[in-house]
Amino acid sequence: MKSIMVKVVLPIILIFLFTYASAQPKQTESRDAEFCFNRGLGSYCKGQYDQAISDFTKALEINPRYAEAYNHRGIAYSHKGQLDQAISDFTKALEINPRDTMVYNNRGFTYVRKGQYDQAISDCTKALEIDPRYAEAHNHRGIAYEKKGQSDQAISDFTKALEINPRDTMVYNNRGVAYKNKGLYGQAISDLTKSLEINPRYADAYYNRGLVYSDKGQHDQAISDYTKALEINPRYAEVYNDRGIAYEKKGQSDQAISDFTKALEINPRYAYAYYNRGFAYSDEGQYDQAISDFNKVIEIDPRDADAYINRQIAYKKKGQNDRAISDYNEAHRGEYPKAKSNMHIRITHYIVAVAVLISFLLLKKLLTSKEQREYLQEYFPVKEGYASRFSERNRLPKCKTCGSPLVDGPYVERHGGNDRFKCTVKDIPTKVCPHGCPGAYWYQPNFSDEVGDAIGEDSESVAQGNFCRRCNTELTDKGQRAQFVFRQKLKKGTGLELAIEAPCLECTHCGSKYLPSLQTSDGYSYYAEMDDVIAEVISQEPIFE
Numbered sequence: 001m002k003s004i005m006v007k008v009v010l011p012i013i014l015i016f017l018f019t020y021a022s023a024q025p026k027q028t029e030s031r032d033a034e035f036c037f038n039r040g041l042g043s044y045c046k047g048q049y050d051q052a053i054s055d056f057t058k059a060l061e062i063n064p065r066y067a068e069a070y071n072h073r074g075i076a077y078s079h080k081g082q083l084d085q086a087i088s089d090f091t092k093a094l095e096i097n098p099r100d101t102m103v104y105n106n107r108g109f110t111y112v113r114k115g116q117y118d119q120a121i122s123d124c125t126k127a128l129e130i131d132p133r134y135a136e137a138h139n140h141r142g143i144a145y146e147k148k149g150q151s152d153q154a155i156s157d158f159t160k161a162l163e164i165n166p167r168d169t170m171v172y173n174n175r176g177v178a179y180k181n182k183g184l185y186g187q188a189i190s191d192l193t194k195s196l197e198i199n200p201r202y203a204d205a206y207y208n209r210g211l212v213y214s215d216k217g218q219h220d221q222a223i224s225d226y227t228k229a230l231e232i233n234p235r236y237a238e239v240y241n242d243r244g245i246a247y248e249k250k251g252q253s254d255q256a257i258s259d260f261t262k263a264l265e266i267n268p269r270y271a272y273a274y275y276n277r278g279f280a281y282s283d284e285g286q287y288d289q290a291i292s293d294f295n296k297v298i299e300i301d302p303r304d305a306d307a308y309i310n311r312q313i314a315y316k317k318k319g320q321n322d323r324a325i326s327d328y329n330e331a332h333r334g335e336y337p338k339a340k341s342n343m344h345i346r347i348t349h350y351i352v353a354v355a356v357l358i359s360f361l362l363l364k365k366l367l368t369s370k371e372q373r374e375y376l377q378e379y380f381p382v383k384e385g386y387a388s389r390f391s392e393r394n395r396l397p398k399c400k401t402c403g404s405p406l407v408d409g410p411y412v413e414r415h416g417g418n419d420r421f422k423c424t425v426k427d428i429p430t431k432v433c434p435h436g437c438p439g440a441y442w443y444q445p446n447f448s449d450e451v452g453d454a455i456g457e458d459s460e461s462v463a464q465g466n467f468c469r470r471c472n473t474e475l476t477d478k479g480q481r482a483q484f485v486f487r488q489k490l491k492k493g494t495g496l497e498l499a500i501e502a503p504c505l506e507c508t509h510c511g512s513k514y515l516p517s518l519q520t521s522d523g524y525s526y527y528a529e530m531d532d533v534i535a536e537v538i539s540q541e542p543i544f545e
Helices: 002-045 049-062 067-079 083-096 101-114 117-130 135-147 151-164 169-181 185-198 203-215 219-232 237-249 253-266 271-283 287-300 305-317 321-331 348-366 370-379 386-395 447-452 523-538
Strands: 407-417 422-432 440-442 481-489 495-503 505-507
Touching: 002 049, 002 067, 049 067, 067 083, 067 101, 083 101, 101 117, 101 135, 117 135, 135 151, 135 169, 151 169, 169 185, 169 203, 185 203, 203 219, 203 237, 219 237, 237 253, 237 271, 253 271, 271 287, 271 305, 287 305, 305 321, 407 523, 422 523, 495 523
Parallel strands: none
Antiparallel strands: 407 422, 422 440, 422 495, 481 495
């Protein structure tokens, strides 16, 4: 009997020992992989991303099927800006576990950061198919939709995220931005304010609410919000830039230049800040500094048409007309994208550009024969070349016929237009010769700059995006026309009236009519044609520059 028991029990004991021995390495491997993974988590939480990646890699060398290690290594790569490596790791994690909603969400947001918005939407949608109450996936899909310009879908996703988590300050901020981009400023301010009620230290929400106030023309409120954002994050270059724009719109160029300079101290490759500072310097008459800043923009982006246009204006005002012509030609070579329709670029830029071209074409035509050159020499009694004569006549407030100093003359009115635009400019102040020589003169050089100031994005007659300023209803274009009157106070202290009859947009709810925004797709060509008409009207004889 004892012999039988030994024969039965001994094999069982041997099998048990063999099974235990073979399991030990796997358990040891599992513990070692988990140890490396946990150490990687600790490094990640301390912001030590290189060390975290090293630990997650060791975990994966021990256990190549460790999906969670792939996911967290992908997150660490993402924090380092190595987005392709991050996406590769998220993809490997999903090959191991195709039902992991967190990994779909992580890969989706990484696609957002890469600008691959369709792939981002696809991944977030997969996460939501598995878990429809995954608030973060709704938020990230909303961001992707907003980046694609699909604000309605974005708002829908942000709203669903807030239904799941009504205390998510980031989602209120994101929905506020989407409302802003639709021109629904009331809703935008409401959401951004809620975001700040939940988290009063949220710099992005202050910044975005400041942008809304700026779009509404409420520059004091915008500056207040920008300042609060900078108190929280003093290294926020974009906020310095936009606060500078707000100061510039208020006519406070010194503060604007100071803010643009601070933005550039933080980010010396910030082309927009160079551009805006150059614009402010130009407004202050500091053309050398303006040209230097536009040079920086072109150095960063040689295809920036706006920089060439504005450097051309600065050269023109300095009397360096050959360089001005060169920049004008460079900006209009057709190889560059259309000039950016930034809200701080005034219509006057295009008026001046057209005026420069017309002036030089006329002068070139006058110089094509000896008889015409003699006529020009009599008309402009200066010995240097025609470029010098052109700049000289801007500086000397004297009669071109007899050379006598000019005196204040009558206010005149000019009319003109084409099939699309009709223009009337009233109350144009002039100077005249005290001896009765024929003709009147603009009361100061570069008078067209001030005419252009009469129309701007802040005007109540210009649409905000594609929505009514009064009731936020979407505007329609049914071929209607209307007359718009703009009044502009001039540096001389007088008032000028500019009346434009033009194609317009109409609100079907309240009947209000608007000129289209410069920021719409065809705004550039619309205002360029309008500028041609205005420039032609204000250049009519007998008004001379």
